[in-house]
Amino acid sequence: MAGAKGVRGDGGGKRGRGDSGAGPGLPAADRGPRVRPGAPQVRARALRSYAPGGARPGPGFPSPRRPEMRDHVAMTEVSSLTGRLLVATPALADPNFDRAVVLLLDHDEQGSLGVVLNRPTPIGVGDILESWAALAGEPGVVFQGGPVSLDSALGVAVVPGERYAHGAAGGPRGADPIGWRRVHGAIGLVDLEAPPELLATALGSLRIFAGYSGWGPGQLEEELAGGAWYVVESEPGDVSSPDPQRLWRAVLRRQRNELAMVATYPDDPSLN
Numbered sequence: 001m002a003g004a005k006g007v008r009g010d011g012g013g014k015r016g017r018g019d020s021g022a023g024p025g026l027p028a029a030d031r032g033p034r035v036r037p038g039a040p041q042v043r044a045r046a047l048r049s050y051a052p053g054g055a056r057p058g059p060g061f062p063s064p065r066r067p068e069m070r071d072h073v074a075m076t077e078v079s080s081l082t083g084r085l086l087v088a089t090p091a092l093a094d095p096n097f098d099r100a101v102v103l104l105l106d107h108d109e110q111g112s113l114g115v116v117l118n119r120p121t122p123i124g125v126g127d128i129l130e131s132w133a134a135l136a137g138e139p140g141v142v143f144q145g146g147p148v149s150l151d152s153a154l155g156v157a158v159v160p161g162e163r164y165a166h167g168a169a170g171g172p173r174g175a176d177p178i179g180w181r182r183v184h185g186a187i188g189l190v191d192l193e194a195p196p197e198l199l200a201t202a203l204g205s206l207r208i209f210a211g212y213s214g215w216g217p218g219q220l221e222e223e224l225a226g227g228a229w230y231v232v233e234s235e236p237g238d239v240s241s242p243d244p245q246r247l248w249r250a251v252l253r254r255q256r257n258e259l260a261m262v263a264t265y266p267d268d269p270s271l272n
Contacts (some may be wrong), residue, residue, distance in 0.1 A: 019132050079222075081107045083184020085238065085260030086114065086229040087251055090265045096147045099248040099267075102213055103156070103234055105183050112215040115145030115154060117207075117238055118247040125208050129153065137205040137240040143256055146213030153210055155190030156183075158236045160204035177202035186236045 008231060086102040097116070104114040123142045126133035132155065145154060152210060159177060176182055179194035180202065190199065190206065215223070223229060241247045252263035 006184060058078065081112070081231060083234055085117075085232050085234045085251060086220075087248065087259075088230055089227060089230060090262065092228045097213075097228075101238070101247050101251055102146075102229075103187070103238065105154075105156070105189065105212075107220065108218060111217050112220045114213050115156060115207075115209045116143070116213060117241070118244040119144040120244055121210070123210075128210075129192065129208060132192065132206065132208065135196055135200060135203055135206045136208060137243050139244075143207055143209045143244070145209030145211045148210040148212055148214045152212070153208055154190045154212060155206060155208055156239055157188060157199070157206040158186050158192045158204045158239050159188060159202050160186060160236070184234065187234065187239055204236075207239055230262075232259070 066164050081104050084104055084107075086100075086104060088097045088100040092098065092100075100119070101117045102114040103117055104112060106113040120139055120141050124133065125136040125140050125142055126167070128142060135157075142153070144150070157180060159180060176188070177199055179189045179191045179198045181191070182188040186204075192204075192208075224231065224266075230252070232251060238247065240253065243250075249263040252259050254260070
């Protein structure tokens, strides 16, 4: 998948379901050259793996919106949720996804892959990918995209403008910038192997994620049926939210249904 780089982390061994460490990592032979002395190694690659399971909503929680074939692009047995947000229900107790907002970058019958949008780390983008630091939006830190392959980095960016989203003056959509692959609307993956100057004038915002969240075939559908996630539309601003810690409540609050009430749910359920 374009937009991913291996970043040397805490090991590449396989971990069990629900482990907060790195999931299946990159083979040692796939480690790439150093970005600069002392910086983690990088290599373009992304792997599909598994993420922790879900939980059923407790009393009073709105049931997650189930995918409907008429709302999404139909596939063999799966409706694609690519580009949508998975918003963790208050009942999802896994610490990896507590109050998580996940942007799905890929979802089909083979599985799903996404990144958590609201898990900033203390590590600056310049500490691991110095050449991309100037293009990273505020806060200019690396985000933890999920518990899988923490030694990999993915770049997600928004390319603003009607030309790229819908086409100018009702005409065909403009050609995508070199080094950027559209995922949904104005949101796309950045090829972190490409020279940053190719995208400097096109990108409106950039986020760098260490690790990602992955589901095997049918696994996400099981978690949706079990009440682990709400499925809602994404907006370009979700990728570059300047206050990611409040993104979970902000996304729920803008919903025009009972989900808006969930935004008021306290962090400590005993206070409810």
